[in-house]
Amino acid sequence: MSEVLLSARGLRLAFGGVKAADGIDLDVRHGEFLAIIGPNGAGKTTFINMTTGYLRPQAGRIEFEGKPILGLSPRAIVRRGIGRSFQLPQLFTEHTVLENAALAIAARRGIWSPLAPLLRPRWRDEAMDLLDRFGLRAVAEARADALNEGARKLADIAMAVALEPSLLLMDEPTSGVAAAEKMAIVETLVRVLRSTGVTAVFVEHDMDVVARFADRVAVWSQGRIAALGPPAEVLADPAVRRDVIGIAADA
Amino acid sequence: MKREPLLAALGAFALIACAWAVPWLKFILTIALAKGIAVLGILLLLRAGQVSFGHSMFLALGAYTVAFMAPTEPEVLLLLPAAALVATGFGLVIGLFLVRYRDIFFGMLNLAFAMVLYSLLEKLYAITKGTDGIRVAGLTFAGTQPERPVQEWVMFGIALGLAILFGLLVSVYLASPMGRALAGIKTRETRLEFMGVPARRVLLFAYVLSALMGGVGGALVAMTTRHVTPQIAYWTASGELVFIAILGGAGSALGPFLGATAFELVRVYAAAAVAEAWQMILGAVLLVVILFAPGGVWGLLSRRWRA
Numbered sequence: 001m002s003e004v005l006l007s008a009r010g011l012r013l014a015f016g017g018v019k020a021a022d023g024i025d026l027d028v029r030h031g032e033f034l035a036i037i038g039p040n041g042a043g044k045t046t047f048i049n050m051t052t053g054y055l056r057p058q059a060g061r062i063e064f065e066g067k068p069i070l071g072l073s074p075r076a077i078v079r080r081g082i083g084r085s086f087q088l089p090q091l092f093t094e095h096t097v098l099e100n101a102a103l104a105i106a107a108r109r110g111i112w113s114p115l116a117p118l119l120r121p122r123w124r125d126e127a128m129d130l131l132d133r134f135g136l137r138a139v140a141e142a143r144a145d146a147l148n149e150g151a152r153k154l155a156d157i158a159m160a161v162a163l164e165p166s167l168l169l170m171d172e173p174t175s176g177v178a179a180a181e182k183m184a185i186v187e188t189l190v191r192v193l194r195s196t197g198v199t200a201v202f203v204e205h206d207m208d209v210v211a212r213f214a215d216r217v218a219v220w221s222q223g224r225i226a227a228l229g230p231p232a233e234v235l236a237d238p239a240v241r242r243d244v245i246g247i248a249a250d251a
Numbered sequence: 252m253k254r255e256p257l258l259a260a261l262g263a264f265a266l267i268a269c270a271w272a273v274p275w276l277k278f279i280l281t282i283a284l285a286k287g288i289a290v291l292g293i294l295l296l297l298r299a300g301q302v303s304f305g306h307s308m309f310l311a312l313g314a315y316t317v318a319f320m321a322p323t324e325p326e327v328l329l330l331l332p333a334a335a336l337v338a339t340g341f342g343l344v345i346g347l348f349l350v351r352y353r354d355i356f357f358g359m360l361n362l363a364f365a366m367v368l369y370s371l372l373e374k375l376y377a378i379t380k381g382t383d384g385i386r387v388a389g390l391t392f393a394g395t396q397p398e399r400p401v402q403e404w405v406m407f408g409i410a411l412g413l414a415i416l417f418g419l420l421v422s423v424y425l426a427s428p429m430g431r432a433l434a435g436i437k438t439r440e441t442r443l444e445f446m447g448v449p450a451r452r453v454l455l456f457a458y459v460l461s462a463l464m465g466g467v468g469g470a471l472v473a474m475t476t477r478h479v480t481p482q483i484a485y486w487t488a489s490g491e492l493v494f495i496a497i498l499g500g501a502g503s504a505l506g507p508f509l510g511a512t513a514f515e516l517v518r519v520y521a522a523a524a525v526a527e528a529w530q531m532i533l534g535a536v537l538l539v540v541i542l543f544a545p546g547g548v549w550g551l552l553s554r555r556w557r558a
Contacts (some may be wrong), residue, residue, distance in 0.1 A: 107430075
């Protein structure tokens with residue numbers, strides 16, 4: 001559990017006068033679930049975007065499995081084993097949910113076959129199995145744009161999981177999901193992710209979710225990490241409760 | 252039995268019956284099939300959410316390959332692959348640059364390349380004979396040179412055979428991982444990249460395939476009309492291809508052929524009925540399609556079939 005999978009050191013990135021990353025140092029350990037919390041605009045998504053190659057920091061370095069990944073394209077980083085899901089689910093909206101899943105499987109297995117069908121029996125079965133694990137079998141044949149927000153979030157994460165990453169970065173996996181279904185979705189998510197053994201980093205605003213599922217919590221504040229540790233310890237910190245959770249709860 | 256193959260078989264049968272019953276329609280239908288093959292390429296790009304306003308350049312490349320080569324190599328069975336090869340080569344070179352762009356930039360850059368080609372064809376008189384064009388004569392078919400009526404049937408048969416071949420190829424391709432990824436460019440290109448799939452390469456493959464089909468379509472037009480002019484590369488010719496794609500509908504590989512046949516028939520009959528205003532009739536048809544049948548003729552048929 002203590003071996004470092006991802007290591008970020010001295011990450012700095014500013015948008016105009018706003019410091020989205022102001023010297024971020026963070027280690028993500030093999031197999032852990034690390035929650036990132038903090039108010040809107042603190043730089044949480046920026047960290048994910050830097051790690052996945054979408055944004056390039058002005059200073060600092062990121063190593064994944066001991067090798068530098070800064071400067072690599074998102075495609076190259078995905079191939080190294082870092083997957084991500086999005087705050088706004090990025091599904092192929094004109095495809096069915098099954099096709100979305102199959103396309104993600106094809107991306108891993110080899111997409112360059114113009115004459116064999118995407119939904120060939122083996123990939124269809126694999127895609128159905130994936131959707132089954134995420135509780136999405138019933139909507140497999142539905143168009144992705146017809147899903148409710150909770151199902152969209154799960155499908156988005158399922159596509160990332162289909163790539164079999166070592167590290168999965170999830171940007172607000174429960175935002176926009178109805179309160180009544182939020183815990184059920186997270187239970188499903190955690191069950192699937194634990195079964196795959198993937199290391200997960202997730203940005204989250206719901207402290208109940210964080211307290212229940214995270215192994216460690218990193219508190220982001222104005223581009224810096226204000227606190228880092230086990231949920232029980234961090235979430236009990238008066239400063240965090242006053243300065244971060246209060247703000248986050250209002251956001 | 253699936254409905255699309257059945258409809259394709261019915262359509263092929265109807266075309267043969269029309270060509271047999273009304274002999275002068277054979278020429279029109281051969282041109283329609285040739286343009287339908289080229290419009291299949293437009294359909295591929297539409298699936299990726301991109302519109303090419305310059306795709307007639309590939310028809311021109313195919314047609315001029317035939318025109319240039321025919322005096323020394325009149326064999327149709329060699330001219331067709333040669334035209335396809337030239338268009339594919341140009342498609343690859345131009346495509347490597349164009350797939351970096353999207354939407355209006357993609358469309359207008361295609362137009363720009365087509366207009367450069369048009370200008371060259373028009374101005375380089377010593378080579379292209381400018382607007383006079385080049386006559387294509389003396390074609391042979393598997394070494395033979397049959398009488399004109401037989402040649403017309405042979406050309407019609409070749410066009411129909413290639414239409415079926417490319418229609419099938421496009422259907423299979425669109426159902427493949429590459430084809431579904433192509434459609435993904437339209438809705439979520441970002442996701443493709445975060446799946447490790449290079450969207451540009453996916454689009455490039457489709458672009459090169461569309462160039463190939465454009466070249467074949469152009470070669471068939473040259474072999475059928477027996478005369479090639481720079482007009483085939485003009486921007487209105489590219490517009491015509493987009494027009495046909497919208498008219499036929501992008502929902503199926505049958506759409507381009509439905510659109511091309513409807514387009515050529517409307518044009519012929521409208522020109523005969525109202526010689527001065529046939530473009531107005533075509534425009535009205537397109538307006539009606541856009542307003543009342545956004546899925547084109549194919550959309551209307553498939554809706555009726557589902558009902």
